Amino acid sequence: MEVLWAAGQVGALWLALVLGLIVLPSALGISLGISEVYMWVLVKTLEWATIRLEKGVKKPQPQMLQTPTAIGIIERDETPMEKEIARLHRADFEFSHIFYFCRKGFEAIVEDEVTQRFSSEELLSWNLLTRTNVNFHYISLRLTVVWVIGVIVRYCFLLPLRFTLAAIGITSMILGTTVVGQLPNGSVKNYLSEVVHLTCSRVLVRALSGTIRYHNKENRPQKGGICVANHTSPIDAIILTNDGCYAMVGQVHGGLMGVIQRATVKACPHVWFERSEMKDRHLVTKRLREHVADKSKLPILIFPEGTCINNTSVMMFKKGSFEIGGTIYPVAIKYDPQFGDAFWNSSKYNIVSYLLRIMTSWAIVCNVWYLPPMVRKEDEDAVQFANRVRSAIARQGGLTELPWDGGLKRAKVKDTFKEEQQKNYSKMLVRNGSIG
């Protein structure tokens, strides 16, 4: 009896602390600085760990780590096909053509640009998480002790805390939006719905120990616009709604997600599509166009890549989002992988194990840049506009641009692309006068 009562007391105290120190400040939009202190301690620890690692490996000079993984492991020869082949031979067709393609083929087999985007970015130095360590060899007792402490802190302290916060955040979101949804439409309802959404977003961001830096807030998306961002994980949406209110666009899910969707749509005009509706592109475009035309509605949030990429590059933007019209507000999101890997490799992990990994990482640190708004020019078509926006985002976030489709995560290359390359090659042969 005593034990139960004591446990109850502890539980109540714990809840009170959480509410007082975290939930209340989020509701009011102020920060007590606890996460700053945590981050400072974390950074110091990781720096110490890196120094110990370098000492342990006994490098001759403590060279500052370059970023070879960003460019790849092999030196690719970027000379275009025409130059290379012209260099190799006289004008006739000879065995030499095969050299060029042979080498290109080998380069592709050793390392290809696309597949490496669908696995997590490699770190420059170990961040004391086993999951990022490819070979764990024993270096020193001190490092191991720090690692063990890290495990205990993460799993026994941070995880329950984060879980509590997430539970509070989601429940209050559902309850809050349901309550607000009962009110008649008007400015009061909109204001309250914004408050509810923002508070719950902030609680959820704290549930992930998120440290987000927003740049260029003057370019924040306005009402009646379309916000476009690169996609790395499902928490991208929470990162953005932490700083403003958006109308989300997406498919209706079942389960907990479905409950949240149904509750939030009562308070705020999110655009949820049934699975059958998603197939009809014209219907989707029409609905979004109607939403955008209403200048009093919140800006829509769209991720045009269509799938999660590992945050080192930006892949092809699907042109559908750019055919709707209206002003596009591009946003670049770049996560710092040192503290926790936010990338969701959906072919490797399901959503539950993904959330577990996120909640047992150190923190989620990211930078969000709001870019100046863009509109489609007169002589541009949707694809060119999409590429223009994509370049702007890639340049700001320091990501590489790839012309490939994110759908290649699961599907194969379209035949039309293959034929293009082959046509180029044969055209070149014809030009060289090898034929006739």
Add this chain to the structure above:
Amino acid sequence: QGQAQTGPGVTSLFSPAVTSEQIEHLHRRFKQLSQDQLTIRKENFDSIPDLEFNPIRGKIVHAFFDKRNLRQESDGLADEINFEDFLTIMSYFRPIEMNMDEEQLDRFRKEKLKFLFHMYDSDHDGKITLQEYRNVVEELLSGNPHLEKESARSIADGAMMEAASICVGQMGPDQVYEGITFEDFLKMWQGIDIETKMHVRFLNVDTIAHCY
């Protein structure tokens, strides 16, 4: 999981050009291609988008399973290859080192040319016949609707004629050129610098501090 198990024989193929870190990288790539299995089959190469563009894709993949390239005594095609075989094929593309002597350079060159020869000689009879050469040209030019089969053929025929003239010299009217043997193949490439065209160079990646 475990480390890359490679025998001493394989690392000697590479030394001194490849470090253990690069082998680790290749091992990781191998695991990615094989989807964490111990061997790779032909189908695993389908998952490389960059390779789809390559017109001689089939021949390249084929080369990985060709037993002659795998330095095995028997002939024909293997069904699957393990990591050691993968490295063996990769070794054909290692770049030349500055400190190589004449004999090493010559052996190097011969190895690379032999690899190429095997790519052309699809029936493994030690000769590149006219038909085999035509096949290669057609593959290289495949996919272009403007190019007729006849043009591809005439290119192949022209090239074979040139090869014949280099190798055999003037032929009598009823002499038949059987096919290009490996010695003829070597003769054709005399004086042309291929060593620098057929290599894949690794970047210096040993600045990453791993936990060793």
